[in-house]
Amino acid sequence: MTRAPALHLQGLSKAFGTVQAAHQVSLTVQAGETVALLGPSGCGKSTVLRGVAGLERLDGGRVEVAGTDVTALPPEARHVGLVFQDYALFPHLSVLDNVAYGPRRRRAGRLQAAAQAREALALVGLLDLQARTPVQLSGGQQQRVALARALATGSPLLLLDEPLSNLDEQRRTELRADLRRLFSQVGAGVLLVTHDQREALALAHHVAVMRAGRVVQQGPSAQVFAQPQTAWVAAFLGHRNVLARSPGEALWVPESAVELGAGEFHPVESEQITEAGELVRLRHPLGPLRLTLSVRERALIANGLLQARVNLTQARLLPDDRSR
Ligand SMILES: Nc1ncnc2c1ncn2[C@@H]1O[C@H](COP(=O)(O)OP(=O)(O)OP(=O)(O)O)[C@@H](O)[C@H]1O
Numbered sequence: 001m002t003r004a005p006a007l008h009l010q011g012l013s014k015a016f017g018t019v020q021a022a023h024q025v026s027l028t029v030q031a032g033e034t035v036a037l038l039g040p041s042g043c044g045k046s047t048v049l050r051g052v053a054g055l056e057r058l059d060g061g062r063v064e065v066a067g068t069d070v071t072a073l074p075p076e077a078r079h080v081g082l083v084f085q086d087y088a089l090f091p092h093l094s095v096l097d098n099v100a101y102g103p104r105r106r107r108a109g110r111l112q113a114a115a116q117a118r119e120a121l122a123l124v125g126l127l128d129l130q131a132r133t134p135v136q137l138s139g140g141q142q143q144r145v146a147l148a149r150a151l152a153t154g155s156p157l158l159l160l161d162e163p164l165s166n167l168d169e170q171r172r173t174e175l176r177a178d179l180r181r182l183f184s185q186v187g188a189g190v191l192l193v194t195h196d197q198r199e200a201l202a203l204a205h206h207v208a209v210m211r212a213g214r215v216v217q218q219g220p221s222a223q224v225f226a227q228p229q230t231a232w233v234a235a236f237l238g239h240r241n242v243l244a245r246s247p248g249e250a251l252w253v254p255e256s257a258v259e260l261g262a263g264e265f266h267p268v269e270s271e272q273i274t275e276a277g278e279l280v281r282l283r284h285p286l287g288p289l290r291l292t293l294s295v296r297e298r299a300l301i302a303n304g305l306l307q308a309r310v311n312l313t314q315a316r317l318l319p320d321d322r323s324r
Contacts, residue, residue, distance in 0.1 A: 003031045004067030006157040006189020012051050012061035014044075021047040023213040025061070029189035029206075031156065034180075036192045036200035036221070039210030040236065045193040048210075049159050052191065054078050066156040076105070081150030081158040081188070089134040095121065095145050096130040102153040120152035121145075123182055140171040147179075151186055160192045164199065176202050197238050201225060209233055228252070231320040242318070243287035250320035253289060253310060260297055263309025268301055282306060 007029040014022045022044040029035045037045045050056040052063055054075035063071045063078075070078045081102070089098050099117035100110075108116065121127045124144040134142055143163065150158050163179070164172045180203055183190050194200050200207045201221050208218035217229050228234035231250035235242045241253040271290070272279040278298050282289040289308075293301075300306055 005029060005064070006031045006033070006066060007052065007191060008064040009048075009052060010062045010064075012048060012063070013059045014047050014051055014056055015059055020213045022051065025208075025210075025213075025215055027208050027215065027218060029157065029191050031066075031189050032184070032187045033206065034183050034190040034192060034204045035206045035208065036194055036204035037210060038194055038197065038200045038207050040195060043210040044213040045195075045210055046161055047213075049161050049191065049193050052157075053080055053082055053159055079153075079155050079157070081153045081155040083146050083150045083158070083160045083163050089142060089145055089149075091134050093133070094130065095126065095132050095134070095137070098134070098145055099148045099152045102149055106153065116152045116154065117148070120148040123151060123185065124148045125178070140167055140175060143167060143175065147182070151182075151188075156188055158186075158188050158190045160190060162193055162195070172199075179203055197225075197236075209236065211236075228318065231318045232322045232324070234318060235322060240290040241287075242322075244320060245317070248320055250318050250322075251286065252316045252318050253286065254314055254316075255291060257311045257314035258289060258291060259309045259311060260293075261300055261307055263307060265305040265307050267304055268306040280306075282308060284308070284310065286310060 005028045010026045012022055012025040025048050027035060037048060039045055047056060051058050051061065054070070054073060062069065065078055065080060090101070096114065096117050099120055100113040103113035103116045118127060118130070121130055124147055126141060126144050126148065129137065129141065134145065137145065147163070164175055167175065176199065192203060204221050206219065207221045207224050208215045209224065210216065211232065217224055217233050225237055228237055228239065231242045231252065234252045239252060239254065243251045243253065245251050267283040269281045270278060271281055274292065277292045277294045279290060279292050282291060
C-alpha cells in the first residue's frame with residue numbers, strides 16, 4: 001500500500017480585509033519529503049503555514065494530513081509538529097521536559113514521554129544538555145530544542161517557519177546540513193517557510209515560489225532554479241542577468257552562458273567585492289551583464305576591457321512580469 005501524502009493542501013485562501021494573503025494555494029508534501037514555500041516578505045508564506053496548522057480561520061480550502069481531512073479540526077487535533085521563528089521554549093522547564101511536553105499532552109505516560117524526548121534530543125545531538133534550562137543554551141541550541149520538541153510529537157508532518165532565521169551565518173550553514181540529515185532520518189513530511197533561496201535549495205526536494213498570495217511556480221528545487229518560468233521568478237531566485245527586452249519580454253542570461261576569454265572585448269566596471277569574488281558590470285550589446293569573477297578571471301581584465309562571449313543557446317526569453 002502506498003503511504004498517503006504527509007500533506008495535501010487544496011485551494012487554501014485567506015484574506016485580511018482587502019489584503020488577499022493567500023489565494024488558491026495548492027500543494028502536496030509526500031511522506032519523507034521536504035517542500036519549501038519560498039517568497040519575499042509579505043507574500044503569504046506564514047499565512048499558508050498557519051492555515052495548515054489550524055491557527056488561522058480559512059476563507060476556503062481543504063487541508064489533509066496523512067490522509068485525514070483536518071480542515072475543521074482545531075490545531076491540537078491536527079497532529080502536526082510546529083517550529084516557529086520565535087521558538088518559545090518554557091523557560092522554567094528543563095530541556096528534557098520542554099521536549100517531553102508534546103508527548104505528555106498526547107497523554108503519553110511520564111516514562112514513555114521522557115523516552116520519546118530523549119530519542120528526539122539524540123537526533124538533534126543535545127542529549128548531553130537535557131538537564132539544562134533554555135537560558136543556559138546558545139541560540140542554535142535553543143533552536144535544536146524547538147526542533148526536537150516538534151520531532152518528539154511523532155507527527156507525520158512538520159511545519160517550520162524560518163527555522164534558522166535567528167542564527168548567524170555560520171551556525172545557519174552548520175544547522176542546515178544537520179537538518180537535511182535529520183529530515184531524511186525521521187521520515188516525516190516537512191513544509192518549510194523561507195525567504196532564503198539558498199536555504200530552500202539546500203534543504204528542500206521541491207519548492208513552491210509565492211508572490212502576492214499565489215504560488216507562481218512549483219516543482220523539484222533544482223528544476224525551478226534552472227528553469228524559472230517568468231522574469232520575476234528568475235530575478236527573485238537570484239539570477240542577476242534578467243534583461244528587459246521589448247515590453248512584456250525579458251532575456252535571461254544565466255552566468256554559465258557567459259564564456260570569458262573568448263569573443264569581443266567589452267568595457268567593465270567594478271561594483272563590489274563579495275565572498276564569492278568580485279562583482280562586475282560588463283557593458284555588453286545585450287545589456288549590462290553582472291558577473292562574479294574569481295581572482296583568476298579578474299586577471300583577464302586589461303585596460304578596463306574583458307573578453308566575453310554569450311552563448312545565446314543557453315539564454316531564455318521569459319515573460320517580463322516584474323512590474324506587476
Ligand atoms: N493578522 C493579520 N491581519 C492583517 N493582515 C495580515 C495579518 N497577517 C498577515 N497579514 C498580511 O497578509 C500578507 C501575508 O502575510 P504573511 O505573514 O503570510 O507573509 P510572509 O510571506 O510570511 O511574510 P514574512 O516573510 O515577512 O514573514 C501581508 O500583507 C500581511 O501584512
